[in-house]
Each structure stands twice: as C-alpha cells, then as structure tokens.
Amino acid sequence: MNMRTNEAGEVPAWTVEDSKVADEQGWGLFNIDDSGYGEIQRDMEANRFEYDEDAIDFVQRQADAGDVVATKALKIHHRPTPCDAEDEDPGPRAPSSPASSTGHSEAPSAIAQTVLKAAQRMQAANVVIEVDMVGPTIKIDARAVPYITQGGAFTVCGERAGGLISEAQSYADLAETVTLTDAMAFVVDGYLDEFIEPPETVKDAINTSFWRDLHPEIAGIEPDSVVGEAVVALLHDIESVCTRVYAEDGGAVESEIAESMKALAYRQCLVWYFG
Structure with missing residues (x-):
C-alpha cells in the first residue's frame, strides 16, 4: 500500500479504486492536503445522504463491519478506526430517539426515506433478489427493468457480494426504520445503474x-x-x-x-x- 508520512505517523494514500468504491456508496474523500489528510463528505450528485455527518456515520459502520476502504478513509479523515477505539472509553451514549410501539423511531430519517423509495422501485419493477450470506452470493433477476443489459440476470459472488451485503447492513443499521431486505434492494438499485443503457431515440x-x-x-x-x-x-x-x-x-x-x-x-x- 502506498503511504504518506507526516509528524502524526503514516497516512494511507487514497487511490482511484478507493474513490470508485466510495462513489458507489454515495460519499467521498475531499480536500486532501499535502499531509495526506482529507475530509469524508457526502457525494451531492449521488444524493444518498442529507448531511456530511450521515456519510461519516455510514463509513464508520462500514469500518466496524470490516470494510477495508472505509477503514482507510477514516484514517485519512483522522477519525479512530475500530481497532484504534477498542481500548478507549466510549463515554455516555446520547439518548435514543423516541420509539413507537413497533420499536422504530416515530418519523423515518432522510436516509430511511431514500432507502424505502428505492425498495418500492425495485418491487414495482418486479426485481427479485436472492441473498446467500454464506457464499456470499447475490442473485438478481432484473429482466423486467427497462433498458437493462446482459439479459437482466446477474449473479454477484465473493468479495463484491460481501461488500454489497455489508453496505446494505450499514444502511439498515443507520436508518433504523428499514429492514435489511429494504436496504438490500436500495444497494441493488445502485448496482443495476451500471447495466442500464437508456435509449437514444x-x-x-x-x-x-x-x-x-x-x-x-x-x-x-x-x-x-x-x-x-x-x-x-x-x-x-x-x-x-x-x-x-x-x-x-x-x-x-x-x-x-x-x-x-x-x-x-x-x-x-x-x-x-x-x-
């Protein structure tokens, strides 16, 4: 791994491949200075997060789940990684939001609303998603999606599948009012964007x-x-x-x-x- 070194220690270099992963998830590293440090911010074009703080929280959850790119981003952002924080006293937790009788927050957050809208789009388009956590494997039947390429049938395996599942889990944890199934539909919605070719005429x-x-x-x-x-x-x-x-x-x-x-x-x- 390429490293930059400053007085504070070694800072991992942010690569083009890292940026692509972050772009797919709706965030990025910006304002990287000569020392190698930068800031995690929401990707305004992707519009998946309402605030930069939401994007930072998402990246933290990804790092907690073992995501290598998220962990690297937090080091560049100069925020403690899961390994760094193991011996630290987390201190008192902030009070949780008022919960309804179902155990969820009273009003869905902006992230939850975005996730649920994507899940509704996937349902309306008759997209079928089968997830095997053990494989890990994700099978996607998107043949009914307009202008989809490759026949609309996809099988995602290995590291890529694991990354998508981890991303969905992070959204489910962050949004709180959505299920993992909804979050998985949201992630697949973004994945399918790569394979849609809109008509020219x-x-x-x-x-x-x-x-x-x-x-x-x-x-x-x-x-x-x-x-x-x-x-x-x-x-x-x-x-x-x-x-x-x-x-x-x-x-x-x-x-x-x-x-x-x-x-x-x-x-x-x-x-x-x-x-």
Missing part, C-alpha cells in the same frame, strides 16, 4: 416490430424530449392493451380492433409532433 425505446409504421422523423427524436416521452408512453400503453391476454382461455383484443387502436396512436403521435 424513440425507435430504441419501443417495440419496432409492433410499431412498424411510426413516422421515421418521430422515431428519430430523443425519447426524453417532451414529445418523445409522450410518444413512448402512449405506444407502450397501447401495445400492452393490444397484446394482453385477458382470460385463461386466451381472450385478447381482436386483431381488427387492435389495428384501429394502433392507427389512432399513430395519428395522435403525428398531432403531437407536427401539430
């Missing part, structure tokens, strides 16, 4: 085999533009209605009716785009 965002007659100029616009977003949403909705099976015996929208609905959708797209 409306054509990329729709089923072109179903919408063969969409005007080429409309098909070429950006899907996140005002008109593009409306077109993509409309075509997805109409396709869903036309292809859905409504009964066990195969009841579905008649082909002639489906074609008339598609024609109306094409016409609406033209109105939105050309006026």
Whole structure:
C-alpha cells in the first residue's frame, strides 16, 4: 500500500479504486492536503445522504463491519478506526430517539426515506433478489427493468457480494426504520445503474416490430424530449392493451380492433409532433 508520512505517523494514500468504491456508496474523500489528510463528505450528485455527518456515520459502520476502504478513509479523515477505539472509553451514549410501539423511531430519517423509495422501485419493477450470506452470493433477476443489459440476470459472488451485503447492513443499521431486505434492494438499485443503457431515440425505446409504421422523423427524436416521452408512453400503453391476454382461455383484443387502436396512436403521435 502506498503511504504518506507526516509528524502524526503514516497516512494511507487514497487511490482511484478507493474513490470508485466510495462513489458507489454515495460519499467521498475531499480536500486532501499535502499531509495526506482529507475530509469524508457526502457525494451531492449521488444524493444518498442529507448531511456530511450521515456519510461519516455510514463509513464508520462500514469500518466496524470490516470494510477495508472505509477503514482507510477514516484514517485519512483522522477519525479512530475500530481497532484504534477498542481500548478507549466510549463515554455516555446520547439518548435514543423516541420509539413507537413497533420499536422504530416515530418519523423515518432522510436516509430511511431514500432507502424505502428505492425498495418500492425495485418491487414495482418486479426485481427479485436472492441473498446467500454464506457464499456470499447475490442473485438478481432484473429482466423486467427497462433498458437493462446482459439479459437482466446477474449473479454477484465473493468479495463484491460481501461488500454489497455489508453496505446494505450499514444502511439498515443507520436508518433504523428499514429492514435489511429494504436496504438490500436500495444497494441493488445502485448496482443495476451500471447495466442500464437508456435509449437514444424513440425507435430504441419501443417495440419496432409492433410499431412498424411510426413516422421515421418521430422515431428519430430523443425519447426524453417532451414529445418523445409522450410518444413512448402512449405506444407502450397501447401495445400492452393490444397484446394482453385477458382470460385463461386466451381472450385478447381482436386483431381488427387492435389495428384501429394502433392507427389512432399513430395519428395522435403525428398531432403531437407536427401539430
């Protein structure tokens, strides 16, 4: 490990790989001076922590769990690591927050709200997460997530899986009002971001085999533009209605009716785009 040395002792160097790990978790080391010391702060772009203190507490919990990067960050931040603090008197603890009858705090913290929103997104997207703590292994079925790559099926093993599990445990401990399952969904939500490739055009965002007659100029616009977003949403909705099976015996929208609905959708797209 590369080290810097000053009067206070040896300070580990913060590497690009360390920064990547911190970025994934929503924090970073900033304002590193010539002595090698810096400050743990929240990553404002990631927006996972409301305050820098929340990020520092999270890193401390990661270090308590044995996370090497978090332990290194605390040394650079010049905050005691778990090993350093073993012989120290922790002193009186601050009083805990008022608890409800369920044992949780009355109001969820900002971190808890962020975690729960991510868990709801994962549930709405029908993402299935299976965790084997012993392996450790995490199996993720994200095939229903829009624009996911690699077929949407992932198996995370070994050190990476252990890191994600440890991160989830830290969020669960820090947020207090969320379960480990919720925290795991939050961590997986961030993990899947690496494998989502948003479409560049409306054509990329729709089923072109179903919408063969969409005007080429409309098909070429950006899907996140005002008109593009409306077109993509409309075509997805109409396709869903036309292809859905409504009964066990195969009841579905008649082909002639489906074609008339598609024609109306094409016409609406033209109105939105050309006026």
